[in-house]
Amino acid sequence: MNAPKMRPLIAALAGLVALLTALPALAEVKIQEVTTPKGIKAWLVEEHSIPFAALELRFKGGTSLDLPGKRGATYLMSGLLEEGAADLDARAFARAQESLAASFSYDVGDDALSVSARFLSENRDEAVELLRTSLMEPRFDQDAIDRVRAQVISGIMSDAKDPRDIAANAFTQMAYGEHPYATDGKGTVESVNALTRDDILAAHKGVFARDRLYIGAVGDITPEELSTLLDTLLGDLPETGAPFPGPADVSIDGGVTVVPFDTPQSVALFGQRGIERDDDNFFAAYVMNQILGAGGFESRLMTEVREKRGLTYGIYSYLNPKDWAAVYMGSVASSNDKVAEAIKLVKEEWTRLRDDGVTEKELEDAKTYLTGAYPLRFDGNGEIASILAGMQLQGLPIDYIATRNDKVEAVTLDDVNRVAKELLDPDHLHFVVVGKPDGLESTASN
Amino acid sequence: MLQTIARGLAPLALAAGLFSGLAAPAFSEAPASVTDRVTDFMLDNGMQVVVVEDHRAPVVQQMVWYRAGSADEPKGESGVAHFLEHLMFKATTNMASGELSATVAANGGEDNAFTSYDYTAYYQRVAADRLELMMKMEADRMVNLILSEDDIRTERDVILEERNMRTDNNPRALFGEQMNAAQYLNSRYGLPVIGWRHEMEELSRADALDFYHTYYAPNDAILVVSGDVDPAEVRRLAETYYGVIPANPNLPERIRAQEPPQTAARRLTYKDARVAQPYVSRSYLAPERDPGDQKKAAALTLLAEMLGGGNTSYLAEKLQFDTQAAVWSNAYYSGTSVDRTTFDLVVVPADGVSLEEAEAALDKALADFMERGVDMEQLERIKMQLRASQIYQQDNVDGIANRYGSALAVGLSVKDIQDWPEILQSVTADEIMEAARDVLRPESSVTGWLMRQDEEEVMQ
Numbered sequence: 065m066n067a068p069k070m071r072p073l074i075a076a077l078a079g080l081v082a083l084l085t086a087l088p089a090l091a092e093v094k095i096q097e098v099t100t101p102k103g104i105k106a107w108l109v110e111e112h113s114i115p116f117a118a119l120e121l122r123f124k125g126g127t128s129l130d131l132p133g134k135r136g137a138t139y140l141m142s143g144l145l146e147e148g149a150a151d152l153d154a155r156a157f158a159r160a161q162e163s164l165a166a167s168f169s170y171d172v173g174d175d176a177l178s179v180s181a182r183f184l185s186e187n188r189d190e191a192v193e194l195l196r197t198s199l200m201e202p203r204f205d206q207d208a209i210d211r212v213r214a215q216v217i218s219g220i221m222s223d224a225k226d227p228r229d230i231a232a233n234a235f236t237q238m239a240y241g242e243h244p245y246a247t248d249g250k251g252t253v254e255s256v257n258a259l260t261r262d263d264i265l266a267a268h269k270g271v272f273a274r275d276r277l278y279i280g281a282v283g284d285i286t287p288e289e290l291s292t293l294l295d296t297l298l299g300d301l302p303e304t305g306a307p308f309p310g311p312a313d314v315s316i317d318g319g320v321t322v323v324p325f326d327t328p329q330s331v332a333l334f335g336q337r338g339i340e341r342d343d344d345n346f347f348a349a350y351v352m353n354q355i356l357g358a359g360g361f362e363s364r365l366m367t368e369v370r371e372k373r374g375l376t377y378g379i380y381s382y383l384n385p386k387d388w389a390a391v392y393m394g395s396v397a398s399s400n401d402k403v404a405e406a407i408k409l410v411k412e413e414w415t416r417l418r419d420d421g422v423t424e425k426e427l428e429d430a431k432t433y434l435t436g437a438y439p440l441r442f443d444g445n446g447e448i449a450s451i452l453a454g455m456q457l458q459g460l461p462i463d464y465i466a467t468r469n470d471k472v473e474a475v476t477l478d479d480v481n482r483v484a485k486e487l488l489d490p491d492h493l494h495f496v497v498v499g500k501p502d503g504l505e506s507t508a509s510n
Numbered sequence: 511m512l513q514t515i516a517r518g519l520a521p522l523a524l525a526a527g528l529f530s531g532l533a534a535p536a537f538s539e540a541p542a543s544v545t546d547r548v549t550d551f552m553l554d555n556g557m558q559v560v561v562v563e564d565h566r567a568p569v570v571q572q573m574v575w576y577r578a579g580s581a582d583e584p585k586g587e588s589g590v591a592h593f594l595e596h597l598m599f600k601a602t603t604n605m606a607s608g609e610l611s612a613t614v615a616a617n618g619g620e621d622n623a624f625t626s627y628d629y630t631a632y633y634q635r636v637a638a639d640r641l642e643l644m645m646k647m648e649a650d651r652m653v654n655l656i657l658s659e660d661d662i663r664t665e666r667d668v669i670l671e672e673r674n675m676r677t678d679n680n681p682r683a684l685f686g687e688q689m690n691a692a693q694y695l696n697s698r699y700g701l702p703v704i705g706w707r708h709e710m711e712e713l714s715r716a717d718a719l720d721f722y723h724t725y726y727a728p729n730d731a732i733l734v735v736s737g738d739v740d741p742a743e744v745r746r747l748a749e750t751y752y753g754v755i756p757a758n759p760n761l762p763e764r765i766r767a768q769e770p771p772q773t774a775a776r777r778l779t780y781k782d783a784r785v786a787q788p789y790v791s792r793s794y795l796a797p798e799r800d801p802g803d804q805k806k807a808a809a810l811t812l813l814a815e816m817l818g819g820g821n822t823s824y825l826a827e828k829l830q831f832d833t834q835a836a837v838w839s840n841a842y843y844s845g846t847s848v849d850r851t852t853f854d855l856v857v858v859p860a861d862g863v864s865l866e867e868a869e870a871a872l873d874k875a876l877a878d879f880m881e882r883g884v885d886m887e888q889l890e891r892i893k894m895q896l897r898a899s900q901i902y903q904q905d906n907v908d909g910i911a912n913r914y915g916s917a918l919a920v921g922l923s924v925k926d927i928q929d930w931p932e933i934l935q936s937v938t939a940d941e942i943m944e945a946a947r948d949v950l951r952p953e954s955s956v957t958g959w960l961m962r963q964d965e966e967e968v969m970q
Contacts, residue, residue, distance in 0.1 A: 113566065114904045147821075155831065158821040162891040165898030184898055211830060214837045214860055218787050225786035227679060326783060329674035360620070361599070361611045371608065374667025377675050397675050429616050436618010440569055440635050444905045 106279035117283030120449040124276040127249025136251020137267040147208040149197035166191035243312035270306030280452025312389035319507030330403040330499025338390035348479035357381030418488035421481030549741035556729030562736040564907035570737035578725035581698035589705020602654035629919035649751040681782035727758030736911035772954035783963040807845030809945035814843035828875035884939035
C-alpha cells in the first residue's frame with residue numbers, strides 16, 4: 065500500500081491524476097447574511113428548487129452550563145422540548161407536528177444545544193409557530209419529566225455497561241479535573257433522580273438567550289421571509305443566559321489505565337493535549353492528522369494496525385478542539401490478546417511521525433483528499449444549514465467556504481513536520497483500556 | 511430484523527421502512543417528481559442501470575449492487591459474502607492491493623461497501639468529473655480480482671475483530687442473533703450476515719473465489735449512478751466499461767430454501783452480565799414486497815408506524831402514557847427482502863416492572879388494538895407524512911439511489927419502486943387490520959427476554 069505499483073490501468077490514468085490540483089468547482093454556496101428588525105443575525109442559502117426549508121439553531125453552552133449539583137439538567141431539559149408546549153400536551157404536540165409533516169430535532173452536547181428543523185413551504189407559518197412554542201413555552205409537565213427522566217436513567221445505566229462509554233467517562237474524568245467536561249452531560253442516576261421541575265426551568269433559562277445564538281437557514285425561503293420568521297420565532301428570547309464555564313485545566317499524563325470489564329474485545333481510547341481551532345498551526349495539524357489517523361483506509365494507523373496485521377476493524381484519531389479545551393484523541397478496539405500490540409503500534413506511529421515527519425507524497429495525497437472531499441459535505445439543505453450555524457459558532461468568516469481549501473493547500477511539508485514535533489507527545493499520550501487486556505496493567509500515576 | 515454491515519467505520523445509513531416511497535407528488539406546488547429524474551436501462555450483457563439526476567452540486571455517487579448476499583452463501587460458509595466484500599479491495603490483475611481506495615482518496619473521494627442478506631454493494635462518492643475513473647476501477651474488480659493467502663489471513667482477522675466489535679462485545683446483538691436463529695426454521699436469514707465465528711475462522715481463499723466467480727458478473731449486478739450526471743453520458747461510460755464484460759451464462763437461479771409452516775410459538779432468554787437494561791423482544795414471520803404484489807407489505811409498513819411510531823403510536827399510548835409499564839417501545843418492519851422477513855416489536859420495561867409484566871402489557875395492548883381497530887386520524891397523519899416525504903427526499907439523491915439499488919437487488923422492478931408510494935396511500939384501515947391478523951400470530955412468533963446474569967426467570 066505504501067508504494068502502489070504502476071500497473072497498466074493506473075499508468076493509463078496518469079494524465080487524470082496529474083490534473084488533481086485542478087479541483088472541481090465547489091457547488092456555489094451563496095451565503096447571505098440576514099439581520100432582522102429585532103437584530104437577530106442569520107446566514108441563509110436560498111435554494112428554491114424543492115418546496116421546503118431547513119433551519120439550524122445553535123445555542124452555545126450545552127451541558128457545560130449545568131449548575132453545580134444539577135448535572136444532567138440541561139440534557140433532560142432538551143429531551144423535554146418536544147414533550148408538550150403551550151396548550152398542547154406531549155401527544156397533542158406530536159400529533160400537531162405529524163399533521164404538518166414538519167420535523168424538529170433537539171440535540172445537546174458539551175458545548176452547544178442544537179435545534180434542527182425542516183418544514184414544508186406550504187405550511188411554514190404553522191410549523192414555525194409550533195416550533196416557537198416548543199422553544200419559548202415548553203410545558204415541562206411533571207408526568208413528562210418523570211417519563212423522560214426514566215428514559216435518561218435507562219440510558220445512563222446502559223452506558224455504564226458499554227465499553228466505549230466506560231472508556232470515554234474514565235478518560236474525561238482523568239483529563240478535566242473540576243470542569244464540567246469531566247463528567248457525562250447526561251448526569252448520574254443520583255443527580256438526575258434529584259432534578260426538580262424548577263431545575264429544568266432554570267436549565268431552560270440558562271440555555272435560550274440571544275447572546276449565544278447562531279443560525280443557518282437553507283431552502284425555499286427569501287431573506288425577507290426568513291427575517292420575519294426569525295423575529296416571530298426568536299424575538300422574545302432574553303438577552304443573556306447562564307455564565308459559561310470558562311477554560312478547562314487539561315491534565316493528561318502518559319501511561320495506561322485499565323478498567324477491568326469482562327468482554328472479548330478491549331476498547332482503547334487514547335489522547336493527549338490538542339490544538340485550538342484558531343491556532344495558526346491548526347491546518348497543518350489537521351493535515352498531519354489526516355496522514356496519521358483520520359478516517360479512511362489510507363492513514364498510517366489504519367495501514368499498520370489493520371491492513372498489515374489484522375489487529376482491528378477500525379482505528380482512528382481526531383483533533384477535538386472544544387470550546388473550553390483542546391485535545392487530540394483516538395480509538396482502537398482489538399481482542400483482549402491483541403490490544404497490547406495495537407497500543408504499542410499507536411505509540412510507535414506517534415513517535416515515528418514526530419521524529420521523522422511525513423513525506424512529500426503523503427502530504428500531497430492528504431491535501432488532494434481533503435480539498436476534494438470538502439464539497440462532498442454540502443449534500444442537502446439540512447447539512448448545509450448545520451455547517452452555516454457551526455461556522456458562525458466557531459467564529460469563521462462568511463467567505464470561509466470559498467477560502468478553506470486554499471488554507472489546506474498552503475500547508476507546507478515544513479509546516480506539518482514542525483507541528484508534528486510540537487504537537488505529538490507520545491510520552492504524554494494516555495490510553496484508557498476497557499476489557500480484559502492480556503499483558504496490560506494500569507501505570508502508577510493517574 | 512435485517513442487518514447491514516459495512517467494511518468501514520461509517521456504515522452507510524440505508525433508508526428503510528416508512529419513508530421509502532418514490533412517486534406521486536401530492537402537493538400543488540411540488541416540483542418535477544422524483545420519477546422524472548430517474549432513468550433506467552439495461553446493457554446488452556444484462557447489467558441493469560439506474561441514473562438519478564441532481565444537478566445542484568458537482569458530485570456523483572456510483573454504486574454497484576450484486577444480487578448476492580449472506581443468504582446466498584453455501585452451507586457451512588457463513589460470512590463468506592461479507593468476507594469477499596472486504597477482499598474486493600485487494601489486488602486485481604490491473605491494480606495493487608489497496609490501490610482502488612487509495613486512488614479514490616487521491617481524487618478527493620470516499621468509498622466503501624456493505625453486505626446484507628440479499629445483496630452486496632460497493633460505492634464511491636467523488637467529484638462528478640471523476641465518474642469515468644470510478645467506473646473503470648469498479649468494472650475491473652468485477653472480474654479481475656486476485657487473492658493471496660496473505661490477504662486471506664490478515665483480512666480474516668479483520669472480520670473476526672469486526673464480529674467482536676459488532677456482536678460479541680454487544681449483548682443486544684448476541685440476543686438478536688439468537689432471536690433470528692429461532693425465527694427461521696429453514697431460511698438462511700436465520701444466520702448472521704457477518705457469519706458464525708467458527709465458520710468465519712475457516713473461510714478460505716477458495717471459498718471467497720468460488721462465491722466471487724459464481725455471483726460477480728454484469729448479469730447479476732445493478733449500477734446506480736446519482737448526482738450531477740447526464741444519463742446519456744452514463745450510458746456511454748457504462749457501455750464502455752461494464753458493457754464489454756461478458757455475462758455469466760452459468761449464473762444460478764436465485765432459488766432458496768423456504769420456510770415451512772411455522773406452528774409453534776418459540777421463547778428464549780438470553781442472559782449476560784453486560785446487560786444494563788433488560789427488555790422484551792418479539793418477532794413474527796412476515797411477508798415481503800413481491801414484484802407486482804406489494805399491498806400486504808404496504809399495510810404492514812403502515813401498521814408498524816401505527817403501533818410504534820413515536821409518542822402518538824398505539825404502543826406508546828398504552829405502555830408509556832395510559833400506564834407507565836415501559837420506558838420505551840417500538841415496532842419495525844421493512845419489506846424490502848427476497849424471502850419472508852419479520853415484523854418486530856420491542857418493549858423496554860420501566861423500573862420495577864418485570865419482563866413478564868412487560869410482555870403481558872404488550873400482549874394486552876396488541877389484543878386491544880385488534881379490538882379497537884385503526885384510528886382514522888392517525889392513519890391520515892401517517893399518509894400526510896408519507897406524501898411530504900416525496901418532497902423531502904428530493905434533497906437526498908443518494909438516498910433515492912439506495913432505495914432503487916436495494917429494491918432492484920431483491921428482485922423488484924423499477925415500476926414496483928415507483929408504484930410503492932401510491933400503494934402506501936391506497937392502503938385501507940381494513941387492509942391494515944387484515945395484515946395484522948395474518949401476521950401477529952403466536953405460532954409464527956419468537957419472544958425473547960434479554961436479561962441480566964443474576965436475574966431470575968419467572969415464567970408461567
